[in-house]
Amino acid sequence: MSRSTSVALPAQPVAPAQAARSSEGDTNTTSLFECRGIDVSFGGLKALSDVSVRVDEGEIVGMIGPNGAGKTTLFNVISGFLVANSGKVLLDGRDLTGLLPYERARLGLGRTFQQALLYRDLSVLENLLIASHRHTRRGLFSNGLRLGAAAREEREALERARATMDVVDLTPYWEKKAGALSYGTLRMLELACMLVQAPRFVLLDEPASGIAQRETEALGPLLRRIREQMQTTILIIEHDIPMVSGLSDRMYAMDLGKVIAEGAPAQVLAHPEVVASYLGRPETVGLEESPKPARRRPAPRRTAGAPRGGGSPT
Amino acid sequence: MSAGVEALRVPRQVSGARPVGKLFGIAAAAVAVTAFAIPALTGSYWTYVFTYFLVYAMIGLSLVLLTGYVGQISLMGATLVGLGAFTSAAVEVHWGWPFWAAALSAGLITLPFSLLIGFPALRLRGLYLAIATLAFAKLIEELVFKGWPWLTGGFSGMQVHRPHMLIPFESDARYFWLVLGVFCAVLAFTYNFSRSRVGRAMRATRENELAAQAMGINIVKYKMLAFFLSGVVAGLAGALQIHLSKAGSFEAYRFYLSFLIFVMVVIGGVRSMWGALLGGVFLILQTELLRGVEFLTRFTDIAFGVGLIWVVLSNPEGLAGYLRDQWAWVKEKPRWRALVAVAFVAFDIGTMWLLVHFGGQKGAG
Numbered sequence: 001m002s003r004s005t006s007v008a009l010p011a012q013p014v015a016p017a018q019a020a021r022s023s024e025g026d027t028n029t030t031s032l033f034e035c036r037g038i039d040v041s042f043g044g045l046k047a048l049s050d051v052s053v054r055v056d057e058g059e060i061v062g063m064i065g066p067n068g069a070g071k072t073t074l075f076n077v078i079s080g081f082l083v084a085n086s087g088k089v090l091l092d093g094r095d096l097t098g099l100l101p102y103e104r105a106r107l108g109l110g111r112t113f114q115q116a117l118l119y120r121d122l123s124v125l126e127n128l129l130i131a132s133h134r135h136t137r138r139g140l141f142s143n144g145l146r147l148g149a150a151a152r153e154e155r156e157a158l159e160r161a162r163a164t165m166d167v168v169d170l171t172p173y174w175e176k177k178a179g180a181l182s183y184g185t186l187r188m189l190e191l192a193c194m195l196v197q198a199p200r201f202v203l204l205d206e207p208a209s210g211i212a213q214r215e216t217e218a219l220g221p222l223l224r225r226i227r228e229q230m231q232t233t234i235l236i237i238e239h240d241i242p243m244v245s246g247l248s249d250r251m252y253a254m255d256l257g258k259v260i261a262e263g264a265p266a267q268v269l270a271h272p273e274v275v276a277s278y279l280g281r282p283e284t285v286g287l288e289e290s291p292k293p294a295r296r297r298p299a300p301r302r303t304a305g306a307p308r309g310g311g312s313p314t
Numbered sequence: 315m316s317a318g319v320e321a322l323r324v325p326r327q328v329s330g331a332r333p334v335g336k337l338f339g340i341a342a343a344a345v346a347v348t349a350f351a352i353p354a355l356t357g358s359y360w361t362y363v364f365t366y367f368l369v370y371a372m373i374g375l376s377l378v379l380l381t382g383y384v385g386q387i388s389l390m391g392a393t394l395v396g397l398g399a400f401t402s403a404a405v406e407v408h409w410g411w412p413f414w415a416a417a418l419s420a421g422l423i424t425l426p427f428s429l430l431i432g433f434p435a436l437r438l439r440g441l442y443l444a445i446a447t448l449a450f451a452k453l454i455e456e457l458v459f460k461g462w463p464w465l466t467g468g469f470s471g472m473q474v475h476r477p478h479m480l481i482p483f484e485s486d487a488r489y490f491w492l493v494l495g496v497f498c499a500v501l502a503f504t505y506n507f508s509r510s511r512v513g514r515a516m517r518a519t520r521e522n523e524l525a526a527q528a529m530g531i532n533i534v535k536y537k538m539l540a541f542f543l544s545g546v547v548a549g550l551a552g553a554l555q556i557h558l559s560k561a562g563s564f565e566a567y568r569f570y571l572s573f574l575i576f577v578m579v580v581i582g583g584v585r586s587m588w589g590a591l592l593g594g595v596f597l598i599l600q601t602e603l604l605r606g607v608e609f610l611t612r613f614t615d616i617a618f619g620v621g622l623i624w625v626v627l628s629n630p631e632g633l634a635g636y637l638r639d640q641w642a643w644v645k646e647k648p649r650w651r652a653l654v655a656v657a658f659v660a661f662d663i664g665t666m667w668l669l670v671h672f673g674g675q676k677g678a679g
Contacts, residue, residue, distance in 0.1 A: 079528060105530035113528070119521035129511075130518045134530035136511045140539065143510035144503040154510060197529060 038087035062248035110199030120179030128161035353487035374590030380544035385520035390451035396567025398552025413477030420553035424545030432541035459564035471563025583634025
C-alpha cells in the first residue's frame with residue numbers, strides 16, 4: 001500500500017473520556033453501541049424482526065448477509081432515517097430511539113451510504129469542510145460579521161480538512177468537484193469525510209462496493225488505522241467476505257430480517273445457516289450490484305410497502 | 315508516497331481563510347470610487363438608474379439566498395418586496411416613524427410570512443414549491459395589497475419622502491450613497507456567512523439532504539434560516555425601492571415581477587451572490603439600451619427569453635458561472651490576462667457610453 005503511514009491523522013476534538021480502549025479480553029468491556037429488539041415492517045412485510053446488535057468500544061464488527069437480508073434497513077433504523085416499529089437504539093448508554101438523524105450525528109454516530117452520497121456539485125475541500133459541521137458552533141451573525149471566534153473556527157476546520165486530504169492523498173484533487181472524481185476516489189473522499197467528522201461510532205455501508213481490487217486491499221489497513229488513531233468503533237456491511245472477515249473482530253450474519261449468526265469471523269462463516277443462506281451460492285457473492293429498493297426516509301413519514309428483495313438476488 | 319509531497323499544496327486563501335484584509339481594501343476602494351464617480355460623471359438620471367440597479371441586485375440576492383443556497387424555488391419575490399415597501403411607507407405616513415425604523419420594520423414584517431410559507435415548503439420541492447409560493451403570492455396580493463388600503467394606499471398608492479437621517483438624503487446622489495451603503499453591508503454579510511459553516515450547511519442541504527443529516531446538519535433549521543434571510547433582504551430592498559421612486563402602488567408588485575426577478579437571477583447565476591449582481595446588470599442594460607430606440611422597445615422580453623434559453627442550454631450557472639469558467643481559462647495564460655482586463659474595461663466604458671448616448675431617456679447633461 002502506497003499510502004503514507006508516517007503521517008499522523010489530524011488532531012480531532014474527540015471526547016477524551018472514553019478514548020482509551022479497554023484491553024482485549026477484558027471481561028467488562030463497555031458496550032459502546034447497542035440496539036435491542038428492532039422490528040420493522042413495511043405494510044405486512046417484516047423487514048426486520050427482533051434484531052439485536054452489540055458493538056464494544058474499539059471493535060470493528062462486520063455484518064454480512066445476502067441482498068435483502070435487512071442490513072441497510074437496520075443501518076437506516078440506527079441512524080434514524082427510518083423509524084422502527086419497536087426496539088431501542090443506544091449509543092454510549094444514551095437512548096437515541098426518538099432522535100432525528102442529525103441529532104444522532106451530533107452525538108457521534110456517523111454513517112456512509114451504499115452509493116457514496118456526498119455533495120457532487122461541491123469541491124473536495126468543501127465536502128471535507130462540511131464534514132466539520134459537528135465540531136463547529138458559531139451561528140449566522142458570528143460568521144456574517146466574521147467575528148474572531150468564527151474566523152478561528154474556520155481556520156481550524158480548514159486545517160482539519162487540509163491534514164485529512166494529505167493523509168488519504170486527496171490533496172491534488174482539492175479543487176475538483178466531487179462528482180468529477182472516479183468512483184474509487186469518491187469513496188476515499190467519503191472516508192476522509194468520516195475522518196473529519198470523527199464519530200464515536202460509524203456505520204459503513206459497503207465501503208468496498210464498486211471500487212477496484214487494489215483499492216479494496218488498501219481499504220482494510222486504512223480502516224484499521226482509523227480505528228487506532230481516531231478511537232472510532234466501526235460496524236461495517238460488506239459483501240467482500242475475505243476483506244470483512246480479515247478486518248473484523250466479530251461478525252454478524254443476517255438473512256430475511258433476522259440475525260442468524262454471531263461471533264468470531266471463522267465461526268460465523270462456518271455456521272450452517274450462513275453457508276446455506278449466503279455462502280452456498282459463491283457465484284453470486286460479491287457480484288450483486290442490484291440496487292435495493294429505497295427505504296430511507298426523506299421526511300418523518302413512514303414509507304410503507306416498499307417491496308423487499310425477497311432475500312434472493314434478481 | 316510520503317505525505318503527498320508532489321501534491322499541490324492547498325493554497326492558504328482557500329474558502330474560509332481568504333486574505334480578507336487585501337480583498338477588503340480593494341472592495342472598499344472600488345465602492346468609494348463608484349460612490350463618487352457615478353453621481354459626478356453621469357447625471358441625475360443615471361444615478362437614479364444605478365440606484366435602481368442596486369435595488370434590483372439586492373432583490374436578486376434575496377432569491378439567491380433561497381433558491382441558490384438551499385435550492386428552494388420561490389415565485390413570491392415581488393410580494394415580499396411589496397410587503398417591505400408598503401410597510402415602510404405605511405409606518406412613516408401613518409405613524410411618523412423615522413426611515414431607519416421603517417426600513418427595519420420592512421425587513422422584519424416578512425418574517426411571519428416566511429414562516430407561513432416556509433413550513434409547508436419543507437415538504438415541497440421544485441415545481442410544486444414554485445406553484446405553492448405563486449399561490450401564496452396571489453393570496454397576499456388579493457387579501458393584503460388590494461384589500462387593505464391603509465397599508466397600500468389602494469389604487470392611488472403610497473407617497474413617501476426620501477429620508478433625512480442626520481444629513482438629508484433627498485437628492486439622487488445622496489440617496490444613491492445610502493442605498494450603496496446598505497447594499498454593500500448586505501453583500502459583505504452574505505459573502506462572509508456563505509463562506510462559513512452556515513453557508514456550507516445550506517449548500518449541503520441543497521445538494522444532498524440525506525448526507526447532510528448524516529453529518530449532523532439540521533436541514534429544517536437551515537431551510538428556514540434561508541427563508542427568513544431571503545425575506546428580510548427582500549423587505550429591506552422594498553423599503554429602499556419605494557423611497558427611491560417616492561411612490562408606489564400594488565400594481566408595481568404584481569406577481570409578474572416575481573417572474574422577472576426569477577429569470578433575472580437565473581440568467582445572472584442563481585448559485586452565486588455575484589449572480590444577483592450580474593442579473594441586475596443584465597436587467598438594467600437591456601431595459602435601458604432597448605428603451606432608447608422606439609423600435610427596439612418591444613425586444614426587452616425577447617432579450618430575457620434569449621438569456622434564459624442560453625442558460626438552460628449551455629450555462630446552468632448563468633453569467634456568474636460563465637465568467638468564472640472564462641476566468642479560469644484566462645488565468646492559465648498570463649499573457650491573456652492583461653488583454654482581457656483591457657477589453658473588459660473598454661467594454662465597460664463602451665457600454666456606459668452607449669447607455670448614456672442612446673439608452674433610456676437622455677441623461678441630464
